[in-house]
Amino acid sequence: MNILVIGNGGREHAICWKLKHSKDITNLFIAPGNAGTASLGRNVAIKPTDIPALLAFARKESIDLTIVGPEAPLAEGIVDTFRAEGLRIFGPTRSAAQLETSKAFAKDFMKRHHIPTASYEVFRAGEEERLAQHLRAASYPLVLKADGLAGGKGVLIVETEKEALQNATAMLRGDAFGEAGATLVVEEFLRGIEASVFALTDGTRFVTLAPAQDHKRILDNDLGKNTGGMGAFAPTPHMPTEILADVKIRIIKPVLDGMRADGIPYTGVLYVGLMLTEDGPKVLEFNCRFGDPETQVVLPLIDYDLAVLLRDIADGTLQLSRLPLHDANAVCVVIASSGYPGSYDTGKVISGLDSIDEEKEGVLVFHAGTRHDGDRILTSGGRVLGVTALGEDRDFAASIRLAYNAVSRIRFDGAYYRTDIGRKALD
Ligand code: AMP
Ligand code: GLY
Numbered sequence: 001m002n003i004l005v006i007g008n009g010g011r012e013h014a015i016c017w018k019l020k021h022s023k024d025i026t027n028l029f030i031a032p033g034n035a036g037t038a039s040l041g042r043n044v045a046i047k048p049t050d051i052p053a054l055l056a057f058a059r060k061e062s063i064d065l066t067i068v069g070p071e072a073p074l075a076e077g078i079v080d081t082f083r084a085e086g087l088r089i090f091g092p093t094r095s096a097a098q099l100e101t102s103k104a105f106a107k108d109f110m111k112r113h114h115i116p117t118a119s120y121e122v123f124r125a126g127e128e129e130r131l132a133q134h135l136r137a138a139s140y141p142l143v144l145k146a147d148g149l150a151g152g153k154g155v156l157i158v159e160t161e162k163e164a165l166q167n168a169t170a171m172l173r174g175d176a177f178g179e180a181g182a183t184l185v186v187e188e189f190l191r192g193i194e195a196s197v198f199a200l201t202d203g204t205r206f207v208t209l210a211p212a213q214d215h216k217r218i219l220d221n222d223l224g225k226n227t228g229g230m231g232a233f234a235p236t237p238h239m240p241t242e243i244l245a246d247v248k249i250r251i252i253k254p255v256l257d258g259m260r261a262d263g264i265p266y267t268g269v270l271y272v273g274l275m276l277t278e279d280g281p282k283v284l285e286f287n288c289r290f291g292d293p294e295t296q297v298v299l300p301l302i303d304y305d306l307a308v309l310l311r312d313i314a315d316g317t318l319q320l321s322r323l324p325l326h327d328a329n330a331v332c333v334v335i336a337s338s339g340y341p342g343s344y345d346t347g348k349v350i351s352g353l354d355s356i357d358e359e360k361e362g363v364l365v366f367h368a369g370t371r372h373d374g375d376r377i378l379t380s381g382g383r384v385l386g387v388t389a390l391g392e393d394r395d396f397a398a399s400i401r402l403a404y405n406a407v408s409r410i411r412f413d414g415a416y417y418r419t420d421i422g423r424k425a426l427d
Contacts, residue, residue, distance in 0.1 A: 007069025011292035022307035036367025113258035148180030203265035210235035231421030297330035338414035340382035
């Protein structure tokens with residue numbers, strides 16, 4: 001198979017790494033890729049949202065399967081376009097991707113199909129009066145969510161009515177998150193432990209990957225600003241088999257059935273962000289793509305040919321009912337540029353990558369924001385590298401040590417990482 005992977009993060013490097021273990025790969029292309037993907041395939045300088053150029057490239061190179069990493073091209077309908085042209089592609093259509101691209105759509109969908117989630121109300125510009133009343137009667141903390149895509153920044157947890165009113169009003173005016181915030185979801189605050197489950201689905205059948213836990217905040221002990229994710233581990237011990245079974249029965253299956261019943265079957269990967277509450281698992285959010293950095297821990301745990309799996313899903317012929325997984329665990333520590341998730345410098349020389357013997361150490365270094373400059377590798381983004389360590393059985397302590405040992409040997413000016421990734425797996 002000739003495969004095209006779209007995107008340029010740690011997620012895409014991990015996808016390419018796993019694909020390289022597939023039997024049936026002829027050529028691997030990544031648009032646009034990074035310094036890490038360049039060692040596995042050919043990087044092609046096309047933007048993930050330049051759908052006409054991607055389509056032309058897929059035709060020219062006789063691509064058999066296109067795998068979409070980020071949400072932006074999905075939101076713009078890349079799957080619809082490729083399918084209309086008879087090209088095989090892994091991902092949801094633009095309508096199905098609304099589970100991520102509109103939080104109001106996702107919440108209304110869950111309510112209609114009785115899928116457990118936080119209680120909520122939707123407000124649009126012009127409904128300031130009703131909003132004020134709602135905020136007066138609400139209990140706090142309370143969660144405000146911009147309806148549209150906001151790069152992972154569109155969620156605010158507010159402690160008082162005053163804070164809620166200020167922020168919610170700014171959102172409705174379009175001052176806080178632009179158009180994305182002009183429709184607002186106000187949601188009950190849930191307490192519990194978070195976990196992410198990825199379901200790979202052809203619209204009807206699905207398999208799940210190892211449940212993972214992300215570390216969204218920038219500072220240790222889950223303090224500071226929200227980020228795209230500073231580290232992850234899997235399988236999370238907080239989601240034993242019986243809870244995962246419950247998530248499949250009460251959440252994933254009803255979502256897929258509901259989407260089919262609504263005439264917009266969901267295909268590709270459904271990212272289910274969950275809060276494990278005292279009343280059982282509840283949906284925090286859906287994403288229509290693989291999570292990052294979670295992908296860097298869940299893909300190495302798959303004991304199956306990824307190219308075959310994603311091809312079958314794209315063809316609607318998934319036969320597996322359970323995906324074989326290695327009896328192992330994985331911990332990923334993200335190394336970021338100081339300043340991230342705010343502004344940061346790029347172009348810093350990365351050293352120490354040669355000191356890591358991936359095979360021997362059981363460590364994988366996935367590139368996110370990196371680029372080649374001759375023989376050197378330079379930083380080019382906020383999240384720069386993801387160092388994933390693999391461990392036996394459920395020995396997370398060993399994987400955490402392994403990951404941090406490798407992290408300590410990688411250097412660049414302003415390198416920053418959390419020091420507590422994986423600790424929650426030890427509780
Ligand atoms: P989201 O982008 O919807 O996943 O929200 C980002 C983060 O905000 C989540 O990972 C949670 O930590 C937090 N969050 C979102 N919704 C809620 C909620 N209803 N209750 C508590 N925390 C939430
Ligand atoms: N790590 C969270 C996400 O990919 O949305």
